[in-house]
Amino acid sequence: MAILRVSILVLSLAGCVSESRQQxxxxxxxxxxGTGVSVFAAGDxxxxxxxxxxxxxxxxxxxxxxxxxxxxxxxxxxxxxxHTYPVGLPAEFRDCYEPTWGRFKSxxxxxxxxxxxxxxxxxxxxxxxxxxxxxxxxxxxxLRAGNWLLIAMNSYLKPEDHAKQLxxxxxxxxxxxxxxxxxxxxxxxxxxxxxxxxxxxxxxWRILHEAGAELVLSAHDHDYERFAPQDxxxxxxxxxxxRQFVVxxxxxTLTPVRFPKPNSEYRNNxxxxxxxxxxxxGGYEWEFLPVDADGERDRGAAPCH
Numbered sequence: 455m456a457i458l459r460v461s462i463l464v465l466s467l468a469g470c471v472s473e474s475r476q477q478x479x480x481x482x483x484x485x486x487x488g489t490g491v492s493v494f495a496a497g498d499x500x501x502x503x504x505x506x507x508x509x510x511x512x513x514x515x516x517x518x519x520x521x522x523x524x525x526x527x528x529x530x531x532x533x534x535x536x537h538t539y540p541v542g543l544p545a546e547f548r549d550c551y552e553p554t555w556g557r558f559k560s561x562x563x564x565x566x567x568x569x570x571x572x573x574x575x576x577x578x579x580x581x582x583x584x585x586x587x588x589x590x591x592x593x594x595x596x597l598r599a600g601n602w603l604l605i606a607m608n609s610y611l612k613p614e615d616h617a618k619q620l621x622x623x624x625x626x627x628x629x630x631x632x633x634x635x636x637x638x639x640x641x642x643x644x645x646x647x648x649x650x651x652x653x654x655x656x657x658x659w660r661i662l663h664e665a666g667a668e669l670v671l672s673a674h675d676h677d678y679e680r681f682a683p684q685d686x687x688x689x690x691x692x693x694x695x696x697r698q699f700v701v702x703x704x705x706x707t708l709t710p711v712r713f714p715k716p717n718s719e720y721r722n723n724x725x726x727x728x729x730x731x732x733x734x735x736g737g738y739e740w741e742f743l744p745v746d747a748d749g750e751r752d753r754g755a756a757p758c759h
Contacts, residue, residue: 490734491600492526494519496704496727497534497567497640497673502550511726512554512705514745519728523558530599531558534673534701535567535609535640537579542570547582554705562586565606566593567640567674576610594619596626602733603632605662609641609655609672620657627665634733634758635667640674642700644688646715647675647723660686663696666759668738669731673702676709677723678742680752690717694759699740701729725749 500512507513523529537555538546547556555562564587570579580587588595592615593608605626611619627635641652643659652674659670663686683695708723725744732739737757744750 490732492529493731495532495729498536498702498706499704500551501539501706507553516554531562533564536569541572542578544578603635605637607639609639636669638671642672670698676702680720682717
C-alpha cells in the first residue's frame, strides 16, 4: 500500500486543533480556493543508452503526465536540466527526448544542466528548445503563471556570465514584483543525494530570499527530496524561507541518498516520477506523482509570504 505523507497545513484541514494549526487555517481557506495553474516538473530525463525510447524511464514519466496535461490545457511543464544523456547531442534530443517528453515541447520551459554542456556551448539544447530556452546561449529568463513569477536560471555558467545573471535576477525581481515567486535551476543548493549540496547558486538563493520568493526547484541528484523553508544561510525559516524540491526523477537511473542534510523533510529514491504543483493566488499545493502504482506520494500545501 502506498504511504501518504501529508504536510501540517494539509492536516489542519482534517480537524487538527493545535494553536499553530488554527492560526494557519485562515490562510488555507484563502489560497485553496480556485483552480490555480498546474505545473509538472522534473529533471534528469531521457537516457536511451540501455533501453529503447519506448522502454526508457523517460517514456514512463511521459506516460504519467500525458493524460494529466491533456485534461488541463493550461498546465505547464518545467524541465529541470539534464534533459538527455550522456552529452546533450542533437541526436540524443531527436532520438530519445523527442519520442518521450518531446510531445510536451510546446508547453515546456527548460533550464540546462551539466550534461547539456558536455557538448560545446550546449548547442544541442539551445537548438532543440529554441526560443523556449530564453535568449540564445544565456539560459535564463522569466515568465508568468497566473499571478506567480517564474524565474528560470542557468546553474552552469562561467563566473563572468554568472555575475551577469545575478545582476539580471536583481533587476527582474525589482521590475516584476509578485506576491508569489518560484525559481528553478539544475544544481541544488541543498541535497542529501550523491552529488550533495552545491553552493554555486548560493548568491541567487540569497537574492531570492531577500525578495520573498517561495520555492526553488532543482534536480541533478537522481532522487526526490523536499526541504523545509530555509533562509540564505540554510537555517529553517518558516516565516520567510524558501522551500526547495529536488526532482531528479524524470527518467534517468535513480541513485542513492546519503546522510540527510539539515531541514530535509522527505526523501525518495525508489520510484521515478514528477512533481505536480498547483500555483494559486495566495499559496501552492504540491504532490510527488510516482510512476509506480504502489509508489510513495508526498503531498502538502503552504501559503505565500
